[in-house]
Amino acid sequence: MTYRIGSAQGFYGDDVLKALPMIRGGHVDVVCFEALSELTLAILQKDKLANPKRGYTFDVKLIAQKILPEAFARKIPLITNGGGLNPQAAAEMVRETAAAQGLTGLKVAAVSGDDVLARLSDLQAAGEALRHLETGEVLADSANQNFVTANVYLGAAPIVEALHAGADIVITGRVADPCLYLAPLIAHYGWAWDDWDRLAAGIVVGHLLECTGQVVGGNSLGMIAHTDAVGLAALGYPIAHVEADGSFILSKTPDTPGQVTLETVKEQLLYEVHDPSRYITPDVVADFTTLRLQAAGADAVLVAGVTGRSRTDTLKLNLGRLEGFSRELIFTIGWPEAWRKVEQMKAMLGAIFARMPGIARVDYSYLGMNSLYGSLSPLPPDPLEVIVRVMFTADDQDTLKNAVRQIMTTGLSGPAGMSVSGTTVGGEPRYVIGLWPTLIGRERVQPQVEVMTV
């Protein structure tokens, strides 16, 4: 019997209510919500520092209020990594919300153990160098040790355990995105933990589903000539119909806008992928180069032939550290002699920055001219207008605020015709977070599963 997985979230802030037509229509057996990006955890850390009961995505509240009652009534489990940095607090909030709605007997599971921020010293003392995956630098040798997040990408196992314990909703911290979707397949079909080809097939299911709209016609260059732009505002989110052998048909919520074609599937298959023959996940190394795609009717693509190899001895660990703050200002400059004015403005700003030693990085770009493609973009010789975007950073917010004040004092003293966008003057400094991706021994991480009953 085909098992059907719906995907209703691809990032923090996605429209999780897209789960409702899937559930009400009887189109799915489980719905997964993928909420975490590299940036999201750093955002959640700010919430958690302000209030220790926070640190999870607010979408979980919406899921508990609007979706969980309908899913529970139909015995459709929900799985989300929106627990972020505080899956236990999120689970407790869901339990309270469910109790207030009278959902007696509902089971909420929290999966934790991914957060190793408090263990960084111990792990290094135990021999983990935590070398940067891209630069090879040893963590202890890095000058900036201001780490605010450190989360291991967990695999499917703790979610499978929670589902076997009868969880109606599973709330996790950092679980590798596709493993959220692999887990219910393992729980349903009983795939073995060394059945590499099927595990890899489940990873491809998850990889294609985890970015919701991006596989049903959103962000599709390949189908741009056939895109119903009005429909983009109400795309139906994707559903995978998975067989016991791991083959599956990718489709979407029936009777909704969007399109599932060979083009949309190919685009998503390679999204955020490096070596497609070695897509490394906590549970299996998946090979995308053996699979076959075949059109299988309207908005349906068959995926078969995925293969996999044994999992690695290490897990990925991503650390985030505070590297200061950035500020953006946008200036407009018009003809005549626009380029001369731009050079004069840059010289003037440079003089202001030079007398403020706290200013670290400064970056100029010309919006509409070279801000996307850099040196690929030839600059016009005598433009009617130039929009100059200036980004600058400092360790502290006060330096940036002071810099903006000093720049604004030149309002009547700058180059001819210079003007500044008022909305950017009124803006606030933004956090600059540096990432430190690394690997950690699998044996050092013990996921925990807690189940509470309403």
Place this chain on the structure above:
Amino acid sequence: MRRLYDLAYGRSGDKGNIVNLSVIARSPEAYQEIKAKLTAARVKAHLGDLVKGDVVRYEMDNIEALNFVCHAALDGGATRSLRIDSLGKSLAGALLYMVWDE
């Protein structure tokens, strides 16, 4: 004149300071052409100062696509980049803009 976009489409994806650019052929003939001629070195030269590090090419004959992994290509990555397109969402377009033949 043809650009690479006449032969292929694609999408970019960010992971840390690395961006991957998929190049998906519009036909079997186009795939043979880009597979033969679109080398990593050619991509690196085309992208210029957008990519500070190495470019590695992967082939996917099964879906007639190439994947280019560009290192040090996002000004530090989404969380610290000063670029207006900090996620590199537009960068696949930079590659597809390549002049293919005159």
